[in-house]
Amino acid sequence: MQHKAQTAAEGNGEAALKCVIDIDTSGAPPAEQFDLYRNWNASLVDITLLRERFKAFAARQRAWQLGNLALVSLEFPGTGYHRRWSGRKNPVFDHWILSVPRTLPAGGGPEQVGKLCWQCLAVPHEEEAEDDGALVLFLPRDFAFSQPVDLAIRPEMAAFIADYIQLLYRSLPDRTERDAEYIAVATINLLAACITPSRNHVFEAEGPINAVIMARANKLIAARLTERDLSPEKLCHDLNVSRSRLYRIFEPTGGISxxxxxxxxxxxxxxxxxxxxxxxxxxxxxxxxxxxxxxxxxxxxxxxxxxxxxxxxxxxLGIKHPWAPPGGPHGDVAPSLNVLLMNSYLAGQL
The missing domain is CATH 1.10.10 (Arc Repressor Mutant, subunit A)
Structure with a gap:
């Protein structure tokens, strides 16, 4: 996937978006791996293991810089480490963090995603978790629409933001350095529309909001393809969107039907x-x-x-046929997050 992104970027004369941090604990002796992980994050939070000392602590941490935002992927694959983290008494940073927990079922199967959590690093807090990792979006403390102590995010909007963070993460291998600023602006606009909705915020966030709606629609369609009464009307009802909006979102693919x-x-x-x-x-x-x-x-x-x-x-007979690609016009694509995320998601479905 990364090679594909680099090749595309080179062909366009653009640099692929770099993962600015990619570290794991495998290089340390097993007994020292948790201490190494804790030191990585010492400037943000204090982390404690709540069970008996593990013989090892397998962890990987990656980060991407997106303008004045940062997206971090934390992975503790299949460990089930029970951890507690708490805010520092004298915090170095005062960023907002939006995190989406991720868990791999013990018996195998698709990854399970938890509910969105949010916290300001400048505010005292303490949390516990036993997941296999998380996606964490860091936002500057003074981003325009933030409240002084907490973010008032309704449950349905929290689920929407969690979907967007996952969609953004999946799109990163296909992004370029030039995309980073566009992604940051679109992300801020989407969060503004979800947290302090206004006519201007919703208009500015339409691209990323549509990308999330399309991703949700794809999941519903994939799960219900055998249902004979699957229709745009049913999708509109289940997605809680208007018929005109659903048609507009799927127009680049030739229409929803x-x-x-x-x-x-x-x-x-x-x-x-x-x-x-x-x-x-x-x-x-x-x-x-x-x-x-x-x-x-x-x-x-x-x-x-x-x-x-x-x-x-x-x-x-084992003959491979060069199946025709999906229909639709091709050519230069404007650096719109709406198009970037939609194309990335659809590419993973076909």
């Missing part, structure tokens, strides 16, 4: 080329909402340049 149809076609295509699945083509099509065989065949051919039967035959 077109996007759903393409995702279903992609699922059927992947099944058809799998020689272990010997169900009839019509049965596979019906599973993914295509009830009329002739309409499905025409749609499939228009999308991929061959019929479902031809796709199955070439797949079963």
């Amino acid at each position: 077109s996007y759903i149809r393409r995702q279903r076609l992609l699922r059927t295509r992947n099944i058809l080329v799998d020689s272990t699945d010997r169900r009839s083509i019509s049965a596979i099509a019906e599973e993914w909402g295509f009830m009329d065989a002739s309409t499905y065949s025409r749609t499939f051919r228009r999308e991929f340049g061959m019929t479902p039967k031809e796709a199955r035959e070439t797949g079963w």
Whole structure:
């Protein structure tokens, strides 16, 4: 992923966004690893282990500078270390921090994401956690819309901000140094719209807000593709957005209905080329909402340049076909976080 970003940046004559900090505890003797991790963060918080001393403390810490913001990824993979951290009595920094806990299920499976937490480093605080890491966004103390003691973030807005921080993190490998300032401005605008909403804040934050809505819509669509009554109306209701806004967000992909149809076609295509699945083509099509065989065949051919039967035959023979890329115009893309994040998210889905 990083190599891809560097190649794209070099082709455009731009430097890929650098990870300015990338350190881990593996180079220290096991008995000294926790002390090393604690020293990394000594200027921010005091950290204590609440269980018996571990033989080792596997941890990795990475950071990206985004204008006057910083995004930090903390990883304690599969350890379940029970930790307490508390604010320093004489704090060196007074930044706001917004953090999203991340946990890996013991039996495997997708990462679980916790609720957004926020704190000002200048205010006394104490927290405990037993997660496998976190994404932490650092913001300057004086960013325009901050309240003096706490941020008044409603639960639904906290969930929205948590989604945005994850989306931002996933987009970093494809970003360039030139993008950093745009990302910082867009992020501040989004937070302003969530914390102290006003007409101006919402207008300025439309790009990143739309990116989060699109990411949420993609998750819902992926989970409900087999539901025959999946419709833009249902998505609008579940996402709590207007029909016009949903259509506007998905316009670059050809429209929401077109996007759903393409995702279903992609699922059927992947099944058809799998020689272990010997169900009839019509049965596979019906599973993914295509009830009329002739309409499905025409749609499939228009999308991929061959019929479902031809796709199955070439797949079963082990012949790789250069599938057509997603439709839509290509060319120079303005440095808009909306476009950057959408493209990054969609690239990970196809």
